[in-house]
Amino acid sequence: MSRDGFGSKIGVIAAAAGSAVGLGNIYRFPCELGNNGGGAFLLVYLLIVICLGIPVMLSEFVIGRSTQKNPIGAFKTLRPRSAWPVFGYLGVFCAFIIMAFYSTVAGWTLEYIVKAVGNQFQGKDLATIEGEFEAFHQVGWKNVLWQCIFIFLTGFVVFKGVADGIEKYAKILMPLLVVILIVLGVKSLTLPGAGEGFSFLFKPDFSKITGPVLVSALGQAFFSLSMGMGVLITYGSYIKKDDNMATTALSVTLADTLVAVLAGVVIFPAAFSFGVQPTAGMGLVFSTLPMIFNQMTGGYIFCIIFFVLLAVAALTSTISLLEVIVAYLVEEVHITRRWATVLASAGCMAVGVFASLSLKQGTSLTIAGMSFFDGLDFLSAKILLPVGAFFIVLFVGWIMGKKWFNTELTNEGKLKLSIKGVIFFIIKYLAPLAIAVIFISGFL
Ligand code: PHE
Numbered sequence: 152m153s154r155d156g157f158g159s160k161i162g163v164i165a166a167a168a169g170s171a172v173g174l175g176n177i178y179r180f181p182c183e184l185g186n187n188g189g190g191a192f193l194l195v196y197l198l199i200v201i202c203l204g205i206p207v208m209l210s211e212f213v214i215g216r217s218t219q220k221n222p223i224g225a226f227k228t229l230r231p232r233s234a235w236p237v238f239g240y241l242g243v244f245c246a247f248i249i250m251a252f253y254s255t256v257a258g259w260t261l262e263y264i265v266k267a268v269g270n271q272f273q274g275k276d277l278a279t280i281e282g283e284f285e286a287f288h289q290v291g292w293k294n295v296l297w298q299c300i301f302i303f304l305t306g307f308v309v310f311k312g313v314a315d316g317i318e319k320y321a322k323i324l325m326p327l328l329v330v331i332l333i334v335l336g337v338k339s340l341t342l343p344g345a346g347e348g349f350s351f352l353f354k355p356d357f358s359k360i361t362g363p364v365l366v367s368a369l370g371q372a373f374f375s376l377s378m379g380m381g382v383l384i385t386y387g388s389y390i391k392k393d394d395n396m397a398t399t400a401l402s403v404t405l406a407d408t409l410v411a412v413l414a415g416v417v418i419f420p421a422a423f424s425f426g427v428q429p430t431a432g433m434g435l436v437f438s439t440l441p442m443i444f445n446q447m448t449g450g451y452i453f454c455i456i457f458f459v460l461l462a463v464a465a466l467t468s469t470i471s472l473l474e475v476i477v478a479y480l481v482e483e484v485h486i487t488r489r490w491a492t493v494l495a496s497a498g499c500m501a502v503g504v505f506a507s508l509s510l511k512q513g514t515s516l517t518i519a520g521m522s523f524f525d526g527l528d529f530l531s532a533k534i535l536l537p538v539g540a541f542f543i544v545l546f547v548g549w550i551m552g553k554k555w556f557n558t559e560l561t562n563e564g565k566l567k568l569s570i571k572g573v574i575f576f577i578i579k580y581l582a583p584l585a586i587a588v589i590f591i592s593g594f595l
Contacts, residue, residue, distance in 0.1 A: 171376050172464055199585075207582060210556075221481075225239065226546075250472045267451075336417045344423055369593075537586055
């Protein structure tokens, strides 16, 4: 069977960066940072990204490209008749879980596009904007409707296939998002009282570093880079045999980190200036941003463009999540791409509805004292991704080994890559150890 592949080098980077850059950077990163001590969190986060980001990403790429398979098929090919494919299934399961709550927030971006076009933020104060956001969650059907529309859009792109679907959208719009974030960052930094927010973000208070903060940073790093659940194995399987995966991983990691830090620079100075608590969670983005636009010349247009780009960024991420499930269904269950897309989308909607509805006040949709929405977020980012990444590096480092890894990474010796030794050392020793220690420290 001939497989879809990415059309060009920039296509691979664009698609993988498209998966990485999304609500995780602009919505989830500020929430986690605000709730976990600000600058200290940023420091730990950056350390984890620098030390573990590229090695873990390359482990996934190598598994994917060497087998040309979805995560389950890949483990089955490399270690037939073993328990390893379990981690492929875990990845597909995780894609479902993430899709279910991620599509809730993605749906909000559509609601906010409509609000922005209708000029509904103009002249309102923070309390009113916050109140309206809260009130929106109480209208369950509206959240669910937007969420379903978003999943439908995702299914549409995924159905059209990898090359002319994902690539085309990601290539043009992601750079635009960076530009608009820079403009917003400049505006945010010049607001009165912005300095305090800037210090919150960049001045680490080391006493804030605790086990749970470490786990949050670890989970956020994996979540943001789309690592630990097979998205990158799947995308790796579409990478051409003569591409340089190391530079791809480096570009994706840099782009993703740049967007996250920029999002922080946009959100926190403004939040402190307007009096939004850093622990405000969802409101941090969905209330602070409209307030910035209110203060800007041309704010009306900027607001529309921003939320459109945010929706697109979310879309290139949901595409990658759905693609994992679809690739599995097509290649392992042997159903057509069309039916796989319909089935996967319907499944995500079925679970996702509960995530959306669980944000209503006084909801009974809770797990372990959290709303269903928060429960899915916690389960995926703080448990499934670290566990998945742990076993992926273990597999590459200890089961497949250095020779196999280096052969695939260097395109059978055609690339030099003098740092390959360091990368493999991290994969084999440092990454499993660091992930295990952080994971355990968070739950002790
Ligand atoms: N990395 C995406 C983001 O930051 C979310 C994501 C996580 C996508 C895991 C795929 C897999 O928005």
